[in-house]
Amino acid sequence: NVRDSMHAEFNRTFAVDKHFETREELKNAISTFGKKYNVVFSIKDSHPGKGQYAYICKHGGFKRDLGKKDTPLVDEVTEEIIDLSQNVSCVPEAKTIFQKSTQKFLCPASITLFGLTVTKNNMIHNHPISQDVTTYAINRKQSPEIMARIYSLLSSGHKDPVTSVMDTLKALNVKNIIKKDIQNIQSLYLNDNGGKEMYSLITELENLGYVIRIQVKENQEVKGLFFIHEKAISEARRWPEAITIDATYKTNAHKMSLVNIVGTSNASSVKGGNRLQTFAVAAAFVNSETEGTYQWILEELREAVWPTETSFKLPSVIVTDNEQALRNAIETVFPESQHLLCSWHLWNTMSTKLAIGKIASVEYNLRIAEAESEFKAMMNSSDLTSFQKASDHFQQIITTVGYFKENEQIALSYLRDVLMKEDEMKRWAGFYANQHVHMGNRTSGRAESFHSGLKKALGSQSASRMSLTTKRMHAYYEKKVLPI
Numbered sequence: 001n002v003r004d005s006m007h008a009e010f011n012r013t014f015a016v017d018k019h020f021e022t023r024e025e026l027k028n029a030i031s032t033f034g035k036k037y038n039v040v041f042s043i044k045d046s047h048p049g050k051g052q053y054a055y056i057c058k059h060g061g062f063k064r065d066l067g068k069k070d071t072p073l074v075d076e077v078t079e080e081i082i083d084l085s086q087n088v089s090c091v092p093e094a095k096t097i098f099q100k101s102t103q104k105f106l107c108p109a110s111i112t113l114f115g116l117t118v119t120k121n122n123m124i125h126n127h128p129i130s131q132d133v134t135t136y137a138i139n140r141k142q143s144p145e146i147m148a149r150i151y152s153l154l155s156s157g158h159k160d161p162v163t164s165v166m167d168t169l170k171a172l173n174v175k176n177i178i179k180k181d182i183q184n185i186q187s188l189y190l191n192d193n194g195g196k197e198m199y200s201l202i203t204e205l206e207n208l209g210y211v212i213r214i215q216v217k218e219n220q221e222v223k224g225l226f227f228i229h230e231k232a233i234s235e236a237r238r239w240p241e242a243i244t245i246d247a248t249y250k251t252n253a254h255k256m257s258l259v260n261i262v263g264t265s266n267a268s269s270v271k272g273g274n275r276l277q278t279f280a281v282a283a284a285f286v287n288s289e290t291e292g293t294y295q296w297i298l299e300e301l302r303e304a305v306w307p308t309e310t311s312f313k314l315p316s317v318i319v320t321d322n323e324q325a326l327r328n329a330i331e332t333v334f335p336e337s338q339h340l341l342c343s344w345h346l347w348n349t350m351s352t353k354l355a356i357g358k359i360a361s362v363e364y365n366l367r368i369a370e371a372e373s374e375f376k377a378m379m380n381s382s383d384l385t386s387f388q389k390a391s392d393h394f395q396q397i398i399t400t401v402g403y404f405k406e407n408e409q410i411a412l413s414y415l416r417d418v419l420m421k422e423d424e425m426k427r428w429a430g431f432y433a434n435q436h437v438h439m440g441n442r443t444s445g446r447a448e449s450f451h452s453g454l455k456k457a458l459g460s461q462s463a464s465r466m467s468l469t470t471k472r473m474h475a476y477y478e479k480k481v482l483p484i
Contacts, residue, residue, distance in 0.1 A: 228282035294329035
């Protein structure tokens with residue numbers, strides 16, 4: 001029967017001591033086997049430098065309980081997630097954002113390799129094997145030739161292009177595609193020139209080795225595009241300690257903001273000194289910076305790099321500016337990680353509250369420098385005693401009559417009523433921050449510096465087509481992702 005044939009071929013293809021020359025050969029073998037028998041193996045753990053990989057059945061593992069509510073976050077509109085990690089033809093059925101049902105049945109089927117040599121295998125599945133080849137999105141990936149045919153037919157002006165495509169594919173004996181896939185391609189990418197450009201962009205990203213996720217509104221307008229390179233996934237798992245996020249730069253004619261996510265390795269920077277290297281993790285084009293948007297980005301980041309059914313080490317800290325929407329999203333999606341606020345942004349906020357006018361006097365400059373010194377001593381404090389000492393000095397400086405006029409009470413209220421609350425202090429006080437591995441990341445400067453370098457790399461084309469923007473981004477990213 002089918003199961004016997006599947007087990008026999010599995011034991012031949014992934015026999016213990018079977019060696020694969022390259023990771024690509026291994027991936028192709030798993031993909032070919034999966035398509036033939038309609039099973040899916042996903043990676044659970046990897047150490048590429050050692051050629052060590054652990055694959056499990058898609059239904060293996062379990063969904064980790066984070067103690068979070070299942071209620072979806074309400075944004076301006078009801079949203080859907082379309083999974084484009086494999087190809088635009090692999091779009092699964094739309095589903096409500098943040099209400100992801102688990103398909104984990106603790107299936108024991110697995111493949112384990114070391115040095116790209118199989119050390120252990122198990123082909124026993126504890127669930128029925130679907131005979132429907134359209135069950136899994138990954139198995140609905142189409143060849144470039146078929147995708148070109150689909151695109152051509154959808155652009156032909158036929159009165160019922162979706163039916164025309166399905167009839168043509170049926171005649172070509174293409175069975176691993178569903179009507180919804182074609183409808184999604186049509187509605188998302190072919191309605192206007194902007195849609196065609198988005199289609200080209202996603203195709204380009206996939207060809208460059210990126211895992212893609214998109215977010216759309218009910219009217220099928222693209223609201224967000226998340227992408228992460230396969231190599232960056234490995235690097236983020238290798239160096240997960242400190243993740244920095246920044247979203248300040250609109251990069252294209254669509255006026256979509258780029259949310260940039262970077263990490264820190266333990267390798268010294270080429271600039272020398274004690275500075276550690278920054279590497280690209282992921283990015284997202286979004287048309288709004290709301291809590292719902294940030295939560296979607298972080299959900300996709302976590303699912304791509306640290307899936308819930310795996311044991312990969314999560315970030316120790318996540319460093320950002322003080323944007324409330326992003327703060328809330330981090331607390332929801334990464335409750336295990338400590339959120340640290342950028343110390344530069346904190347002082348910038350405090351100094352703004354202390355400012356007495358556009359034209360600062362010599363006396364004011366002296367006093368603000370004293371206040372800054374004590375505030376930074378609070379941010380860099382090694383224990384509660386040194387923190388309290390710096391806090392007392394800071395409050396004494398800003399409340400001295402005549403120094404900052406009426407602004408002293410505004411600044412004092414911000415310090416006492418906001419920053420000095422214990423939950424908030426954990427995000428910025430030095431003696432709290434040092435309880436976590438942050439690798440010297442106390443500001444969002446790494447992501448902002450990355451943005452600056454990216455802007456230079458994009459040059460005068462930064463307001464041009466997204467596909468061109470992304471090609472230049474990829475070239476810059478290649479320099480910023482550490483070799484495995």
